[in-house]
Structures are given as C-alpha cells and as structure tokens.
Amino acid sequence: MSSVKVLLSIKDENVARKAVDALRESSTNVSFEQHDSDWTSLLERLVKLKPDALLLDVGSAPTDLAVAIRQIKLQAPRTKIVAIHSVDDPKIILAAMRAGANEFLHPPFDESLAPALDRILNSSDVDVVPSSRGKIIGFLSAKGGCGATTLACHIAWELQNQTRKNVLLADLDLTSGLVGFLMKTPSSYSILDAIKNLSRLDDSLWKALIVEHRPSLSVIPAPATYTRWDHPEESQLTQALQFMRTQHDWIILDLGRSMNSIAAAVLEEIDQLFLVSTLEVVALHGLKSIVHGLFDQGEKLQLVLNRTPKMMDISTQELEKILGRSLYAALPNDYMGLYQSYSSGNLLNSNTRLAQHFGLLAAKIAGVPPMKSKKKFAFFG
Numbered sequence: 001m002s003s004v005k006v007l008l009s010i011k012d013e014n015v016a017r018k019a020v021d022a023l024r025e026s027s028t029n030v031s032f033e034q035h036d037s038d039w040t041s042l043l044e045r046l047v048k049l050k051p052d053a054l055l056l057d058v059g060s061a062p063t064d065l066a067v068a069i070r071q072i073k074l075q076a077p078r079t080k081i082v083a084i085h086s087v088d089d090p091k092i093i094l095a096a097m098r099a100g101a102n103e104f105l106h107p108p109f110d111e112s113l114a115p116a117l118d119r120i121l122n123s124s125d126v127d128v129v130p131s132s133r134g135k136i137i138g139f140l141s142a143k144g145g146c147g148a149t150t151l152a153c154h155i156a157w158e159l160q161n162q163t164r165k166n167v168l169l170a171d172l173d174l175t176s177g178l179v180g181f182l183m184k185t186p187s188s189y190s191i192l193d194a195i196k197n198l199s200r201l202d203d204s205l206w207k208a209l210i211v212e213h214r215p216s217l218s219v220i221p222a223p224a225t226y227t228r229w230d231h232p233e234e235s236q237l238t239q240a241l242q243f244m245r246t247q248h249d250w251i252i253l254d255l256g257r258s259m260n261s262i263a264a265a266v267l268e269e270i271d272q273l274f275l276v277s278t279l280e281v282v283a284l285h286g287l288k289s290i291v292h293g294l295f296d297q298g299e300k301l302q303l304v305l306n307r308t309p310k311m312m313d314i315s316t317q318e319l320e321k322i323l324g325r326s327l328y329a330a331l332p333n334d335y336m337g338l339y340q341s342y343s344s345g346n347l348l349n350s351n352t353r354l355a356q357h358f359g360l361l362a363a364k365i366a367g368v369p370p371m372k373s374k375k376k377f378a379f380f381g
C-alpha cells in the first residue's frame with residue numbers, strides 16, 4: 001500500500017499526543033509531520049508538502065473556520081481536511097462539516113483515525129476542483145526609464161485581449177509604482193494590504209483589494225506611501241503570488257528597476273522574467289550585470305530591447321554576442337505616441353506600430369497565434 005502523508009496542526013498538546021500515538025500504531029503506512037508554528041507558515045508548509053491529509057485542530061484556525069478551510073483548499077486543493085476537536089460536540093462537528101472539512105475526529109483516535117485515513121487514501125478526487133495555476137510574468141528595468149512599467153501595462157492589456165483569460169497586473173515597484181496611475185485604477189489598497197492580511201486572504205477579500213480596469217483585467221497597485229518598515233518578507237511575497245495564481249490565469253508583475261530586493265525575492269516563484277533595456281550605454285551595463293548575476297536562470301530570463309532606433313549602431317547579432325543571449329523581442333521607439341496617449345489618460349493607440357509590437361510580444365508570451373494586424377512589419381527593428 002502506498003504511504004499517506006499527514007500534516008498535523010493541533011494546538012492542544014494532549015490531543016496532539018493522542019493523534020500521534022494513533023498514527024504510530026496505525027497499520028496504514030503513514031508518514032507524518034507536526035506543525036506548531038503560526039497560520040501563515042502552516043499554509044506555506046501545505047503548499048510545499050502537499051500532504052494527503054491535514055489534521056486540523058478546529059481551535060487553531062486564526063479566523064472563521066470556513067475562511068480558514070477555504071484558504072487551505074486554495075493553497076492545497078488535494079489535501080483532505082480532518083477537523084479535530086478535544087470533544088465530540090455536535091455543534092462543532094456541524095460547523096466543521098459545513099466549513100468544508102472532509103472528516104471530523106475527536107479522541108480517542110485508536111479506532112477512528114486509521115479508518116479515516118484509509119477512506120482518504122481510497123477516495124477518488126472527483127470532489128476536488130483542480131487548482132488553476134496562473135502563470136507569473138515579471139518585467140524588470142535594466143535601469144530606471146527603460147520601459148518596464150510601459151511593457152507591464154501594455155502586455156497585461158494585450159494578454160487579456162488576445163487570450164480572453166483572466167489577467168492581473170500587480171505593481172511590485174513598491175517605492176515608485178506608476179501602474180495604478182497609467183491604468184487609471186486609483187485604489188486605497190495595494191499589494192501590501194494583501195500581504196498584511198495573508199492569514200485571512202480568500203477570494204472575497206481579494207476581490208475587494210483589486211480594481212477592475214475592464215472585465216478580466218484587474219490591477220493591484222503599489223502603495224501610495226512606502227517605508228522600509230513595510231518591506232515584505234520573501235515568504236510573504238511568495239505566498240501572495242501563490243494565492244494570485246489561484247485567482248488569475250496570468251499575473252503580470254512590474255518589478256521596478258535593477259535587481260532590487262523585491263525582484264530577487266520573487267525570482268524563484270515567477271515563471272518568466274523579462275529584462276527590459278534600451279541601447280543606452282548605462283542601461284546595457286545594468287542589463288549585462290543582471291544577466292551575469294542570473295546566469296543560472298536559463299530560459300526563465302529573457303531580454304527585451306525597448307526604444308530600438310530604426311538605425312542601430314550595432315547589429316542585433318553583435319548585441320546578442322555581447323550579452324551572451326538572444327533577444328526575445330526588440331520594440332520600436334514611439335515617444336510621441338506614448339506621450340500623447342498617457343497625456344490623454346489612455347494606453348497606446350492600437351493602430352500604432354509600437355502597439356502592434358506589444359500585441360506580437362503578448363502573443364509570443366502566451367503561445368497563441370498573433371492577431372492579424374492591418375499593417376505589415378517585422379518583429380525585430
């Protein structure tokens with residue numbers, strides 16, 4: 001028989017000991033781990049361990065049990081939840097079952113725990129809604145002003161337009177984020193509010209934090225003010241991103257400029273990082289040092305040359321040779337077009353050459369055939 005992985009989160013020491021004893025004595029092949037830290041780290045552990053079952057003390061949930069169980073199911077949809085309480089209380093059993101627990105147990109566990117685990121091991125997963133797993137794409141500017149924010153906004157828009165999927169644009173440039181301004185989505189909430197409320201973050205709270213730019217394109221801006229005391233920890237950022245994956249098909253991050261601490265912290269979790277540079281010497285220098293630092297990232301790291309002049313002093317091939325990597329895309333320069341659109345409070349007019357390049361880039365990222373455009377033009381140059 002295959003082994004059952006069980007995670008225990010039981011605050012009541014007496015109950016925890018009884019559960020451990022029963023697990024040890026059970027004839028079912030069980031491997032188990034006890035978790036006695038806080039709720040946020042329990043959710044993190046669930047994501048990593050993906051246990052078959054979680055023995056959850058109903059008293060250890062930080063908020064309402066229904067919210068807690070929804071969070072667990074979002075983070076670990078295949079994990080069965082066995083609600084545990086010190087006594088056999090019908091009211092608590094009913095509340096736990098209504099909240100979505102799969103089983104309810106109380107001590108003594110000798111007779112009840114092993115059969116419950118058998119049921120879990122043998123149950124089919126028909127009731128499990130497969131967790132959607134959105135893709136996370138980050139845009140990072142080789143130095144400020146290269147166009148990371150411009151790309152994040154336009155690519156988010158184009159991805160939604162071309163795939164018709166649910167897209168989130170999240171501003172992680174915490175010190176100088178402009179996404180909310182460019183997308184005209186002023187909000188009282190930011191990504192930091194999601195992070196501060198991780199322990200009670202569920203779909204309804206999330207919907208209250210994000211702003212809809214248009215149907216299926218939502219934005220969560222950077223905070224209006226930011227001090228170093230607000231700096232989120234890597235694990236908090238990871239958890240927030242993992243949550244976003246459960247809510248959206250595409251998550252586009254504006255990561256600000258150069259290899260800052262936020263970009264470094266999310267690197268592991270994101271699926272693709274686009275480094276945006278221009279041909280300016282200082283930008284190329286920044287680009288080269290970031291590429292050098294991330295040499296182990298393979299295909300995850302891609303380079304985009306922005307504001308490419310019509311006549312380049314150096315050929316694309318020469319540039320790729322210097323950087324030791326091929327360019328994913330080269331986007332034309334259209335300062336006036338962007339200036340005029342931003343001044344009138346819009347994204348770039350879709351008839352422009354640059355907007356069509358944004359469309360091609362989004363199609364390449366999404367792996368869909370590019371939408372037909374009226375004008376013919378080359379992707380590079």
Ligand SMILES: Nc1ncnc2c1ncn2[C@@H]1O[C@H](COP(=O)(O)OP(=O)(O)O)[C@@H](O)[C@H]1O
Pocket residue numbers: 141143144145146147148149150151256257276306307308331332333334335336338339354
């Ligand atoms: N392809 C482009 N052609 C012309 N101007 C551009 C282009 N991309 C961005 N810009 C302009 O460059 C400036 C900096 O862009 P921004 O996206 O804010 O850069 P970053 O986020 O990397 O600091 C803005 O004024 C923007 O309108």
Ligand SMILES: [Mg+2]
Pocket residue numbers: 141148149150173178254256
């Ligand atoms: Mg920016």
